[in-house]
Amino acid sequence: MNGDFHQNFTRFFLTLGILKPQEKSKQPMTFQSAIKEGAIHRLMPRTGLEVIVSDYSFHQEHQMNISTVEPMVEIGFCLQGTREVHIANRQYEVKAGTCTLQLIEQVEASFLFKKEESYHMVGIGIPVSTFNHYMEKINGNNGASINFSTVLHGSCYRLFQEEINPLDMGMVKQLLEAIATNRMTNLELESMTLQLLKRTFQTFFPPPTNPVEFSQGDRAKLVQAQAIMIENMMTPPSLMELSRLVGLNDFKLKKGFKEMYGTTVFGYLREKRLEKAFYLLQNGTMNVMEVANAVGYSNPSHFAEVFKAKYGLTPRDFIRYRS
Template sequence: MVTTSMKVDFHQNFNHFYHAFEILSSQEIPQDYMSFQSSVKDGAIHRLSPRQDLEVVVSDYSFYKEHRMDMLTAKPMVEISFCLQGTREVQISGCTYEITAGTCSLQFIEQIEASFLFNKNEAYQMVGIGIPVSTFNHYMDKIDGIGESSLNFHKVLKGTSYRLFQEKIDAIDILILKQMLHAIAAKKMTNLELEYTVLQLLIRTFQTFLSHPINQTEYSNSDREKIRHAQTIIIENMMNPPTLMELSRLIGLNDFKLKKGFKEMFGKTVFGYLREKRLEKASYLLQNGSMNVTEVANAVGYSNPSHFAEAFKGKYGINPSEVLKKFSQPFTERNHL
């Protein structure tokens, strides 16, 4: 159960951000839309809270000159940020981190002082999702696929006040974000739908960054980077993926090390991972409703729609045609199907 005090403490971090940003928030979430224009910046920030332990911030703004913004976090929290446009630096405890377009960042934050550095005439578009520590710890107890069942906020931090994980935004997450932003802009997303979407993004991010830690002594930083490159190649070429030997040559790592390292890092074989990502993308394409089943099958690399339907039902327990039908209904009608 989420307490009222947690709600107040947790949301203080965002209130401090808006204060440092020199904009006024009415703090009447879950729907708080703030547009602004001055000699320094213009744009808008949309603040939403589908439930009391979730805060979603959609930012779209730019600065007319280089700008530094300093702030202090009030309470520990966990935040994921999807940077869709723009590059900025963040300075925390003497360390500088770069947040670039196309990256997903998972941040574990104690009470820290942070400085944000924004570039002149650069457009920034970001989606941030914040949760309190208790919610993160709760999900670590519930989510399957996390490498260490007893993982919690303080174990991730390992005695530090800040830790950042960063990766290229997954193709499936890009699709989820686009659908979410379109629905928010069109005012067609209910709190329940927003909560469901945000929880998907949170769980997927936790599984990406926190599951199956790779053996640090056996694999160098270069090896781990090559294996992550293999992951990117697989996702970007799921319609026509390379063979294992071709993938090995593309990343410059022998096939034995690739197979073993990939399984340790992502918890699946290379082609088990490919199959998983194909079916995940298929699920979101079907939910989007802009393609029929055959088109979706082709879009994720299945030339035989029957094989695709069999694989899809094996993973989700439902035929792809049923998903397509279900998500062509208004949300209120879907719950009765």
């Protein structure tokens, strides 16, 4: 798991239409195709650390397929555009305004880019060994229980996604400004990038509030539980099924999940369902019933009730307001 993960980015850029993806140039890379426009900055402040700033759009809908050659970890900040990716018969969406953490084995991936939609993203890639080292430092002496393999839990891909918090957004904007004006040294770029990595890892793998009662192994299983609920949003497992899937007893699952994420398992699921519903309604391609079904609500009245409780408007009022 310690090969040259930079090859994954090189393959992506070649498939995207950049004929000569430069690995150590401060000049932006541009496209060699009439169907897309924009540029990508590719920076490597040191070995084992890659920073990508992408800002491009397509003049027509575009799909591209790529296979990774080395396992890797990538955090991302999606500032504009919603990108779809299909991996192992699952569809994932990286949405605007979100911070993501991706754990990627050797996979076959299919990306879909929409016509005339601008994509503006910042990505930071690291090898698996660096991720595992961070987990040990963040989680103390027992941190080895949370590592690349335990988080993947037999899968080839995991996506974690949350809204970008204001502090991180400020750091990202500062990073973009410095790169655009070419006034940041490699040491400064490395320092800021490592700060963003650490903060993102702490967002998705928060330190334990009660380390005596919950071991690092338990926390790794709670992270798996969170991922399972998100991946099965339409048909989530029961608490008993979830307990069996991650190998935690019912008491530890409920108590540990609330301490780790600040809410119950199904309270967390409800929040994520409503966030996705908000995005789908805002996107305007589905009606209220379709959105309700897409996020796992079979009763449209109940869906309208919980949506209004969170956003202050019923889904239908939200659509009228948006229009």
